Amino acid sequence: MTYLQTFQQYEQELARPEELRYVFRYARHLSYTDLIMMLNSEITPADAAFLAEIAKRLLADEPAQYIVGETEFYGLTVNVDARALIPRPETEELVALILAENNGRDSLKVLDIGTGTGVIALSLAKKQPTWQVTATDISSEALDLARENTAKNGIANLTFQVSDVFDNLSGKYDIIISNPPYIADFEAADMAKNVLDYEPHLALFAENDGFAIYQKIAEKSAKFLSQTGKIYLEIGYLQGARVRQIFKEQLPEKRIRVLKDLSGKDRMIAID
Numbered sequence: 001m002t003y004l005q006t007f008q009q010y011e012q013e014l015a016r017p018e019e020l021r022y023v024f025r026y027a028r029h030l031s032y033t034d035l036i037m038m039l040n041s042e043i044t045p046a047d048a049a050f051l052a053e054i055a056k057r058l059l060a061d062e063p064a065q066y067i068v069g070e071t072e073f074y075g076l077t078v079n080v081d082a083r084a085l086i087p088r089p090e091t092e093e094l095v096a097l098i099l100a101e102n103n104g105r106d107s108l109k110v111l112d113i114g115t116g117t118g119v120i121a122l123s124l125a126k127k128q129p130t131w132q133v134t135a136t137d138i139s140s141e142a143l144d145l146a147r148e149n150t151a152k153n154g155i156a157n158l159t160f161q162v163s164d165v166f167d168n169l170s171g172k173y174d175i176i177i178s179n180p181p182y183i184a185d186f187e188a189a190d191m192a193k194n195v196l197d198y199e200p201h202l203a204l205f206a207e208n209d210g211f212a213i214y215q216k217i218a219e220k221s222a223k224f225l226s227q228t229g230k231i232y233l234e235i236g237y238l239q240g241a242r243v244r245q246i247f248k249e250q251l252p253e254k255r256i257r258v259l260k261d262l263s264g265k266d267r268m269i270a271i272d
Ligand SMILES: C[S@@+](CC[C@H](N)C(=O)[O-])C[C@H]1O[C@@H](n2cnc3c(N)ncnc32)[C@H](O)[C@@H]1O
Pocket: 084, 085, 086, 087, 088, 091, 113, 114, 115, 116, 117, 118, 119, 120, 136, 137, 138, 139, 142, 163, 164, 165, 179, 180, 181, 182, 202, 203, 204, 213
């Protein structure tokens, strides 16, 4: 049997067939061209066994990134596993927005609430070496993973703190960022199995119909924000109006913008 026949046999059964070749290529360090070149050759017994194992895990809806153990985010390679949410491309847009709007501002104190794998904090700290970035999470397991990713990417201007939103923090920040859990419990019924069965629910769901962490951030943000401080948030695409209102009540003097992602959906809030 050839590689191509083996791939095709499993791909028929998979909900996301493209993931099989992606995981195989990544694990075997192959380029697209390398894979194309081998498709018509006889599969080795070791690769046949390896593909069977990958296909089994994908059929059980395990996310491809968890099988590979790594993913790419804003030019960084980070470890991913069940301790934290798999970073999403929309979050890269939040990072790009923050960098574009704060270009040329040196020595800022930056706080990333709910850092997960650490990707927002890591990307900002790498692009802006004069910024001092604090990354927090309520999950110490997620912070362990974020620390691994900091070492993996050789980034120094980053510190970590276990905290329920602001509970273990002090001082003022020039930029506060969060991509918090924002899914309401009732939405679970409509969620894909690869998300619901594998990613940490602490990273996905929040009380008060998904708004609880925004409310917590808003209530204390005046205390933790420097005078000209800014807040950047990722939101669910239907949450813009409500999150704007939550922050308007606490920070009435600030400008609040609801911004769209590349697919035209409300995805970010910028407060300055
Ligand atoms: C949606 S994930 C975002 C992870 C990462 N920032 C990203 O964008 O990929 C939300 C993160 O918030 C953390 N979290 C949940 N509740 C929290 C709380 N009350 N205080 C701080 N972090 C919290 C979760 O553990 C999770 O890592």
